Amino acid sequence: MHRFPIERSLRYRVAVALATFSIFTVGTLCIILYFASDNIEEDHIEQVIEMEMDHLVHRYQKHSDFISQVGSHLKTYVIHDIDDELQIPAYLRGLNAGYHRIYYGVEDFHVLVRVINEVKFLVAYRIALHQQRLSKLRLLILLSWVVVVAIAFVVGYLLAKILVKQVTDLAERVNLLAPGDVQVGLLTQPGMDEEVAQLARALDDYQNRIKRMLQREQEFTANISHELRTPITTILTSCELLVAAADIPIKAYQRIKMIEAAATRMGEQIQALLFLAREQALGVIETVAVAECVHDAADPLMAEISRKKLAFEVLIAPDVVLTVNRQALHTVLMNLTRNAVQYTQRGYIRVGFNNQRLSISDSGIGIEPAYLPLLYERFFRGSTQGQGLGIGLAIVKRICDHYGWLIEVNSTPGQGTTFHIVFPEHSNS
Numbered sequence: 001m002h003r004f005p006i007e008r009s010l011r012y013r014v015a016v017a018l019a020t021f022s023i024f025t026v027g028t029l030c031i032i033l034y035f036a037s038d039n040i041e042e043d044h045i046e047q048v049i050e051m052e053m054d055h056l057v058h059r060y061q062k063h064s065d066f067i068s069q070v071g072s073h074l075k076t077y078v079i080h081d082i083d084d085e086l087q088i089p090a091y092l093r094g095l096n097a098g099y100h101r102i103y104y105g106v107e108d109f110h111v112l113v114r115v116i117n118e119v120k121f122l123v124a125y126r127i128a129l130h131q132q133r134l135s136k137l138r139l140l141i142l143l144s145w146v147v148v149v150a151i152a153f154v155v156g157y158l159l160a161k162i163l164v165k166q167v168t169d170l171a172e173r174v175n176l177l178a179p180g181d182v183q184v185g186l187l188t189q190p191g192m193d194e195e196v197a198q199l200a201r202a203l204d205d206y207q208n209r210i211k212r213m214l215q216r217e218q219e220f221t222a223n224i225s226h227e228l229r230t231p232i233t234t235i236l237t238s239c240e241l242l243v244a245a246a247d248i249p250i251k252a253y254q255r256i257k258m259i260e261a262a263a264t265r266m267g268e269q270i271q272a273l274l275f276l277a278r279e280q281a282l283g284v285i286e287t288v289a290v291a292e293c294v295h296d297a298a299d300p301l302m303a304e305i306s307r308k309k310l311a312f313e314v315l316i317a318p319d320v321v322l323t324v325n326r327q328a329l330h331t332v333l334m335n336l337t338r339n340a341v342q343y344t345q346r347g348y349i350r351v352g353f354n355n356q357r358l359s360i361s362d363s364g365i366g367i368e369p370a371y372l373p374l375l376y377e378r379f380f381r382g383s384t385q386g387q388g389l390g391i392g393l394a395i396v397k398r399i400c401d402h403y404g405w406l407i408e409v410n411s412t413p414g415q416g417t418t419f420h421i422v423f424p425e426h427s428n429s
Contacts, residue, residue, distance in 0.1 A: 018156030297333035335392035367411040
């Protein structure tokens with residue numbers, strides 16, 4: 001089953017959309033928590049210092065001779081005079097009443113100073129533990145953000161599978177449809193979501209229109225085929241009756257044979273054009289002598305070859321055979337040989353076969369490199385020399401594609417052109 005590139009799949013886009021939504025939504029929440037946690041910690045520190053200060057003042061008022069506590073994180077001091085001021089750490093000296101933030105080395109202290117009755121109370125709190133806790137909280141917020149986004153992407157991808165399952169099922173059913181598979185509600189299934197059911201109904205209607213269009217085209221081509229083949233059959237039958245008659249002058253006989261050959265070629269061209277339009281089969285698969293088929297295809301062109309005094313060489317052994325569609329091979333050879341004759345004024349036309357490769361070479365005017373990409377386009381002609389509508393190579397390419405033959409071309413302007421038809425191994429008998 002055909003797989004869409006992941007960057008273009010609906011599931012991938014739904015997952016990315018959900019992940020993007022999570023990035024902005026959860027990210028906004030995480031940023032708010034990030035800054036809010038900082039404010040909360042600041043408030044908590046101030047609350048701790050206030051409580052310690054109240055506790056310090058209360059103890060001093062009850063016991064004025066108590067000794068201040070000095071710990072690793074919390075330091076409290078009662079300062080009565082300049083001598084007491086000199087006993088405390090230098091970085092805490094000379095502070096006025098109020099809140100202070102002091103950086104001493106790598107340490108960060110929050111300090112509260114209060115003066116009551118000319119007695120200075122000082123509480124210094126080292127906030128290293130708060131900073132560690134705040135760092136852990138911020139890391140947790142960041143990791144949570146990443147985890148939520150990853151979960152959102154995975155959940156979105158799995159959820160999208162459920163959401164688009166009906167669409168993928170519909171695509172598989174459409175992929176299995178043939179142009180003739182037309183039934184009312186063929187694609188519409190019970191339990192479909194309304195949007196998917198609407199798409200299925202639109203596809204059903206489109207399939208019906210295609211069917212009607214194909215029917216009209218088939219009827220038209222069948223009628224055209226009948227109208228064109230009827231006069232050709234009449235011409236061929238008349239030629240056979242005239243040839244069978246006695247005492248026909250040699251010139252009249254030659255002209256009748258020319259008419260017969262032209263009518264036969266016209267019938268083959270009609271068959272080829274119908275194949276080009278409808279890709280219908282040109283006949284059955286059979287064992288074909290390659291050299292014989294080459295001579296049959298070139299026979300209508302021998303008069304032109306003789307007039308131009310070209311050397312026509314068939315370098316193929318009589319026992320070389322292929323298991324192919326004879327009419328398809330004949331049509332390919334006829335078109336390629338006709339092109340070679342039209343665009344060659346002197347030299348040779350050479351047909352060879354080697355290692356499943358049939359080659360038609362000429363010493364004609366060649367093909368310009370710029371024209372090679374357009375060579376098999378309908379109605380394209382690389383030169384004004386010669387006659388034709390420019391559909392011969394288009395027919396050849398369509399036949400080769402239909403039967404799995406590979407067509408290649410090598411050409412040098414002014415020196416000639418070689419077309420190669422490479423047949424699959426199973427074509428070799």
